[in-house]
Amino acid sequence: MPTRIQRRRTRGWRLPENAVIVSRPSRFGNPCKVGLMQEMGYVDPHAAATEYFxxxxxxxxxxxxxxxxxxxxxxxxxxxxxxxxKxxxxxxxxxxxxxxEVLLDRANLPAAELDEWIRGVRARVDWHRVNGGEEPLHPSTAGAQR
Incomplete structure (x- = not known):
């Protein structure tokens, strides 16, 4: 089973062959900053940022x-x-x-289950967008409910 590893910036450290960087500046980065959660007073800002994500x-x-x-x-x-x-x-x-950890959980679902989950997320987002007066990102899901 794939795991999460800590990325290092020390001299000589190399990303393992079967690994993908998912830290903030990457395509898969968490838009919620741990530092912001700390400023907001969360006892465990990492847990708060993870839950937000x-x-x-x-x-x-x-x-x-x-x-x-x-x-x-x-x-x-x-x-x-x-x-x-990965x-x-x-x-x-x-x-x-x-x-x-959230990415690991979702990415390693069976392919059909992952596809179904993604369709559900897109439908949920579009439902909220349409009900807020915005255009859906995926018009095929515009009529879907939460």
Whole structure:
């Protein structure tokens, strides 16, 4: 089973062969900053940022009801299958919660189950967009309900 590994920036450290970087600047990065969660007073800012990411990836628009956030989510969903079977590298310490764990969980679903889950997320986002007076990102899901 693929695992999450801590990315290092020390001299000589190399990304393992079967690993993908998922830290913030990457395509799969968490838009929620751990530092912001710390400033907001969360006792465990890593856990708070991870939970925010999970909810956001699953289709919540709370805290990020923008086209940019919806498109960022959709880019992750479109490429999630590429993470299947890969170790994921992030700068988060191994003993802390990390959005990489959420990515590992979803990416390693059976292909049909992952596709169905992604369709559901897209339908949920479009339902919220349409009910908020916005255009859906995926018109085929516009009539879908939560």
């Amino acid at each position: 999970r909810r956001w990836l699953y289709g919540s628009r709370f805290g990020a009801p923008t086209d940019e956030a919806d498109r960022a989510r959709d880019r992750i969903l479109a490429d999630l299958h590429r993470l299947r079977g 170790d994921l590298a992030c700068v988060c310490p191994p003993d802390r919660a990390c959005h990489g």
